[in-house]
Amino acid sequence: MSDKIDDAFMALAADHAARKSQHVADLFAADPNRFADFSVRLDDLLLDFSKCSLTGDTLAILIELAQAAGVEEKRDAMFAGVHINVTEDRAVLHTALRDTSTTPLNVDGQDVRADVAQVLADMARFAEGIRSGKLAGWTGKPITDVVNIGIGGSDLGPAMATLALAPYHDGPRSHYVSNVDGAHLFDTISPLDPASTLFIVASKTFTTQETMSNAASARAWLVEALGEPAVGHHFAAVSTALDKVAAFGIAPDRVFGFWDWVGGRYSVWSAIGLPVMLAVGPANFRRFLDGGHAMDEHFRSAPLAQNLPVLLALVGVWHRDVCGYATRAVIPYDQHLSRLPAYFQQLDMESNGKRVTLEGKPVAYDTGPVMWGEPGTNGQHAFFQLIHQGTSPIPVEFLIAAHGHNEDKDPLLKRQHAMLIANCLAQSEALMRGRTEAEAKAQLLAAGRDEDTADRIAPHRVFPGSRPSVTLAYDKLDPFALGRIIALYEHRVFVEGAIWGINSFDQWGVELGKELASTLLPAVESGTAPDSLSGSSAGLLQHLTAK
Ligand SMILES: O=P(O)(O)OC[C@H]1O[C@H](O)[C@H](O)[C@@H](O)[C@@H]1O
Numbered sequence: 001m002s003d004k005i006d007d008a009f010m011a012l013a014a015d016h017a018a019r020k021s022q023h024v025a026d027l028f029a030a031d032p033n034r035f036a037d038f039s040v041r042l043d044d045l046l047l048d049f050s051k052c053s054l055t056g057d058t059l060a061i062l063i064e065l066a067q068a069a070g071v072e073e074k075r076d077a078m079f080a081g082v083h084i085n086v087t088e089d090r091a092v093l094h095t096a097l098r099d100t101s102t103t104p105l106n107v108d109g110q111d112v113r114a115d116v117a118q119v120l121a122d123m124a125r126f127a128e129g130i131r132s133g134k135l136a137g138w139t140g141k142p143i144t145d146v147v148n149i150g151i152g153g154s155d156l157g158p159a160m161a162t163l164a165l166a167p168y169h170d171g172p173r174s175h176y177v178s179n180v181d182g183a184h185l186f187d188t189i190s191p192l193d194p195a196s197t198l199f200i201v202a203s204k205t206f207t208t209q210e211t212m213s214n215a216a217s218a219r220a221w222l223v224e225a226l227g228e229p230a231v232g233h234h235f236a237a238v239s240t241a242l243d244k245v246a247a248f249g250i251a252p253d254r255v256f257g258f259w260d261w262v263g264g265r266y267s268v269w270s271a272i273g274l275p276v277m278l279a280v281g282p283a284n285f286r287r288f289l290d291g292g293h294a295m296d297e298h299f300r301s302a303p304l305a306q307n308l309p310v311l312l313a314l315v316g317v318w319h320r321d322v323c324g325y326a327t328r329a330v331i332p333y334d335q336h337l338s339r340l341p342a343y344f345q346q347l348d349m350e351s352n353g354k355r356v357t358l359e360g361k362p363v364a365y366d367t368g369p370v371m372w373g374e375p376g377t378n379g380q381h382a383f384f385q386l387i388h389q390g391t392s393p394i395p396v397e398f399l400i401a402a403h404g405h406n407e408d409k410d411p412l413l414k415r416q417h418a419m420l421i422a423n424c425l426a427q428s429e430a431l432m433r434g435r436t437e438a439e440a441k442a443q444l445l446a447a448g449r450d451e452d453t454a455d456r457i458a459p460h461r462v463f464p465g466s467r468p469s470v471t472l473a474y475d476k477l478d479p480f481a482l483g484r485i486i487a488l489y490e491h492r493v494f495v496e497g498a499i500w501g502i503n504s505f506d507q508w509g510v511e512l513g514k515e516l517a518s519t520l521l522p523a524v525e526s527g528t529a530p531d532s533l534s535g536s537s538a539g540l541l542q543h544l545t546a547k
Contacts, residue, residue, distance in 0.1 A: 004068035005499075009365065011061045012322045016053075024053055024432050024466045040306050042298050044402075044475040045484055047308050049315045051432040052395070052468040053323070062314040063304050069499040071310065078494065079300060081107045081261070085505035086358055092505050093259075094266035094490070095296045098289035098483070107261055115259070123256055123274050124282035126236070130198060131171045131278065138230035141196045143172050147188060148275040149218060150202030151178040151210045154238070156346050157268025157486075158202075160339040161276045161288065164482050167336075167405040168280040172198070176275075177218075180210040185217055194225035194234070201237045202272055204264050206244035209518070215248070238271040263505050265346045266490060284479045291483025299491045309491030315470060316496050319395045321365045323468075329387065330373035332399040333424040336477055340399070341373035344489060351493045351504040358503055367500045373397075377423045388431060388463055396431065396469040399485070400424045403476045424471070434465015 028034050028050070038050035038059075054062070066072075078084050081091040091107050097116055104111040129135030133142035148158060159176040162169070175192075177185045189197070199218050203211040222234050236254040237245045240262075245255050256271035268276070269289060277285040295309070304310050319325045330341050352368030374382065376398070387394050400421060407414040440461035444454035472488075474481045497504030520541075523530055527545035529538035 002068060005065060008061055008065035008068055009321065012058065012318065015058050015061065016322045019053065022053065024051060027055065040308055040311055042308055046473045047312060047470060049311060049470045051428055052315055052318070052470065053466065054318060058318065062318060065499060066304055066310060066314060066495065069501070071495055071498045074498045075299065081105060085503060087503055087506045087508070091261040092263065093261040094263065094269055097262065097269035098292040098296065119256055119258065119271055123271055123277055126254065127274070127277045127282055131281065137195050138226050138233040139195045143198045144196040145173045145175060145192050146198045146200060146275055146278050147175045147177055147218065148200045148202055149177050149211055149214045151208060152346060153264025153267050154202040154204060154211065154272055156343045158273055158275045160343040161268055161273065161482060162279050163339050164336045164477060165276065165280045165284065165479055168284045168479060171279045171281060174275055174279050177214055178210065180213060182217065185214050189218065189221055194222050197234060199235050200275055201235065201248070204240050204267065206239045206241040238274055265350055280479065287479035288483040291480035292487040295484045295487035295491065309488055310495050312470065312488065312492040313495035316492065317499055319468060320369050325369065325393055325395055327370040327372060328395045328397065330371060330397045331376045331379050333376040333420050334399055334401055334477055335375055337399060338375045345371050347489060348493050350507050352497050352500065352502065353509060354502040357501040363500060363502060365500060367502055376427065377420070380423065380427065384427065387467065393467050398424050398428055398469055398471040400471065400473050401475065401477050402473065405476070428469040428471055430463065431467035431469050432465060434463035435461065437462050
C-alpha cells in the first residue's frame with residue numbers, strides 16, 4: 001500500500017474517532033441540504049447515502065483514497081483490455097458484451113467486437129426459433145419448458161434476471177437446476193414432458209462436477225423417454241470450452257461460446273444469458289445489455305464525486321474498514337429481485353473475499369464483507385430485530401422502484417405498491433432516527449402504562465438509531481433498469497477491490513474443497529476412509545456410509 005493510501009485511511013480513522021458519538025440525525029438537523037449533498041442521480045436512478053455517518057470532509061478523504069489507489073487508472077486499464085486478472089493472466093472485459101460500438105477492441109491481437117456481435121446474433125436466431133415453435137422438439141412438439149443446468153455464475157445471473165424480468169416473460173417457462181443433489185434435477189424435471197423440454201448445459205469450463213453430472217442425468221431421462229436420436233433436438237450448450245462441448249455430443253449450431261475474458265460471475269451478459277433471452281426475447285435482452293452499458297459510460301466519465309459505483313464503493317469501504325462492520329445486507333423492496341441477494345453474494349464475496357494483494361502480500365486492510373439479504377418486507381418480520389437493536393450495526397442497502405408493474409391494473413395493487421414504498425422508507429428512517437428511552441417511556445405512559453411498568457419496559461423499546469443505510473431508487477424494474485443496477489454493483493465491487501489492491505477476478509478459494517471432493521468420492525462409494533483424512537472427516541464418512 002502506498003503512503004498516500006495509508007495516510008487517507010489514517011485520516012478516515014481520525015475522523016471516525018472524533019465523531020464516534022455523533023448521531024446521524026444531528027447531521028440532518030445541522031444541514032438542510034444533506035439529502036442533496038449526499039445523493040447522486042443517473043437519470044431516474046438515485047443513490048441516497050445521506051443516512052450514513054459521512055460528512056463532506058469524510059467524503060473528500062474517501063475521494064483522495066480512491067485517487068491514491070489509482071481507481072481511475074485501473075478502471076481505464078480494465079476497459080482497455082489490459083490483463084488485470086494477473087493470476088490467470090486474463091483481460092476483464094464483460095463490459096465489451098454490452099457495448100454496441102464498432103471501434104475495434106483488441107484482446108490479445110483479436111478484435112472482440114465482431115465475435116460478440118456474432119454470438120448475440122446466433123443466440124437471437126436460436127431464441128426466436130424456439131420461441132416461435134419453428135425449432136421444435138424431436139416429436140414436433142414446440143418447446144414449452146427450458147431447463148438451464150449450471151451453477152455459480154452459470155446459474156445465479158440468469159436465474160436472478162429471469163425472475164427480475166417476470167413481467168416481460170413471454171417465452172417458454174424457465175427452470176434452473178444447479179445443485180449436485182439429484183433432488184434438484186429430479187424435482188424440476190419430474191413434472192415436465194421430455195418431448196417439449198429443452199436443456200441448456202451452461203458451464204464456462206465444461207468440467208464443473210455438478211453441471212456435468214446433472215447434464216448426464218438429464219440426458220439419460222430424455223433418452224429413456226424419446227431415444228438417443230432425440231438428444232440433438234433437446235440440448236443446447238453455453239461454454240468457453242468448445243472442444244469439451246463437442247465431446248458431449250451437442251450439435252455445433254446449438255453451442256454458444258464466450259471467452260476467457262468474461263468471468264463466471266460477470267457472465268450473465270454473455271451467452272450465459274441465453275435462458276433469459278429465451279424467456280423475454282432478444283429485444284428485451286438487448287435493453288438489459290443497454291442498461292449495463294449506460295452504467296459503464298457513467299462509470300467511465302462521471303467525476304469521482306458524482307460517480308455512482310465509486311460512491312457506493314466508498315461508502316462500503318467506510319463501513320468495512322473504518323467503522324469495522326463485518327457484513328452488509330441488501331434488501332430489495334421488489335419481489336422480482338428476490339434472487340438478487342444470492343446473485344450479489346457471488347459477485348461480491350467471490351470477487352473480494354481475498355487475503356493477499358495483487359503482489360501476493362497479506363492485505364493491510366479488511367477486504368470484502370459478508371453480503372446477505374432477503375427481499376423486503378419479508379426481512380422485516382424475520383431478522384430486522386437484530387438490525388435495529390442488535391449489538392453490531394449492519395449497513396443496509398435498500399432497493400425500491402417508484403412504480404410496480406401491476407399498479408395500473410387495480411387500485412388495490414397500486415395501494416400495495418404505496419405500502420411497499422412506505423415500509424422501505426420507514427425502515428431506513430427508523431434505523432437512522434432511532435428512539436430514545438425518554439421517548440419510549442412517554443409512549444408507554446401515553447398508552448396508559450403505570451410509571452413502574454414504563455420504567456421497566458422502556459429500555460427494551462429503545463432504538464439507538466444512527467444505523468447506516470443507503471437507498472437505491474429507480475422508476476420501474478424494466479430490462480434497462482435491471483442492467484444498470486447489475487453493472488452498478490459490478491463496478492462497485494471493482495472499485496472496492498482496486499482500493500484494497502486485490503485481484504477481484506480470480507477465485508482460487510473455491511479450489512481446495514473441489515480437489516478434496518473429487519478425491520473423497522471413491523472413499524464415499526467404497527466406505528473406506530483414506531489414512532490422510534482427519535479423525536473428524538473419517539468418523540463422519542464411516543457414519544454416513546455404515547449401511
Ligand atoms: O461455469 P462453470 O465453469 O461451470 O463454473 C461455475 C462456477 O464454479 C466455480 O467453482 C466458480 O467458483 C464460479 O466462479 C463459477 O461461476
